[in-house]
Amino acid sequence: MEEYYAHPTATVDEGCTIGKGTKIWHYSHIMEGCVIGCSCNIGQNVVVSPGVVLGNNVKIQNNVSVYTGVTCADDVFLGPSCVFTNVVNPRSAVSRKSEYAKTRVGKGATIGANATIVCGHDIGEYAFIGAGAVVTKNVPPYAIVVGNPARQRGWMSEWGCRLEFDAEGMAVCPESKERYMLKDGKVVKLQEEL
Numbered sequence: 001m002e003e004y005y006a007h008p009t010a011t012v013d014e015g016c017t018i019g020k021g022t023k024i025w026h027y028s029h030i031m032e033g034c035v036i037g038c039s040c041n042i043g044q045n046v047v048v049s050p051g052v053v054l055g056n057n058v059k060i061q062n063n064v065s066v067y068t069g070v071t072c073a074d075d076v077f078l079g080p081s082c083v084f085t086n087v088v089n090p091r092s093a094v095s096r097k098s099e100y101a102k103t104r105v106g107k108g109a110t111i112g113a114n115a116t117i118v119c120g121h122d123i124g125e126y127a128f129i130g131a132g133a134v135v136t137k138n139v140p141p142y143a144i145v146v147g148n149p150a151r152q153r154g155w156m157s158e159w160g161c162r163l164e165f166d167a168e169g170m171a172v173c174p175e176s177k178e179r180y181m182l183k184d185g186k187v188v189k190l191q192e193e194l
Contacts, residue, residue: 083116
C-alpha cells in the first residue's frame with residue numbers, strides 16, 4: 001500500500017520519491033526524478049518537472065507549473081497558477097536543457113496567485129510574493145514584493161503579518177507577538193530570552 005495518495009487521474013512517473021501523507025490531486029503530473037516530502041498537498045492540474053525537490057508540508061494550488069531546477073524548502077505555499085521558468089532565453093528551435101537555471105524557495109515562503117518567478121533567483125525564507133508579481137531578482141528573507149517587475153514594499157512575519165519597524169529597528173508580529181529586528185537591510189527573528 002502506498003504511503004501517499006494520488007487521485008486516479010494523476011500521473012506519477014517511475015523514479016519519484018514521495019513522502020508519507022502527501023496528496024496529489026486531479027490531472028496532476030509528477031515527472032521522473034522528483035523528490036517530494038511528507039504531508040505535501042499538490043492541487044489539480046499541477047506539473048512537477050523532472051528533478052524538482054519539494055520539502056515537507058509544501059502546498060501547491062491548482063494550475064501551477066514547477067519546472068526543472070526548482071527547489072522548495074519546507075512549508076512553502078505556491079498560489080494558484082503561479083509559474084517558474086527554467087531558461088532565461090527560450091526558443092522552440094533551440095534546445096537549452098543544459099542551461100536550466102536554479103531557483104530556490106526558502107522555508108515558509110509564499111508565492112501568490114499568477115506570480116511568475118524568472119529562473120536563477122532565490123526567494124528567501126518567509127518572503128511573500130504578491131499575486132501577479134514577476135520576480136526578476138533575488139528576494140530577501142521576510143520581504144514583501146509586488147508588481148511587474150517585483151519591488152519590495154515591506155517586511156512580513158513568519159505568521160504572514162506585515163511588520164512595522166520602530167526607530168530602533170524593532171517590530172512585533174501583531175498575531176504571534178514574536179519580535180523581529182531590522183539591521184543593515186536584513187530582518188531576523190529574535191529568540192526569546194529565557
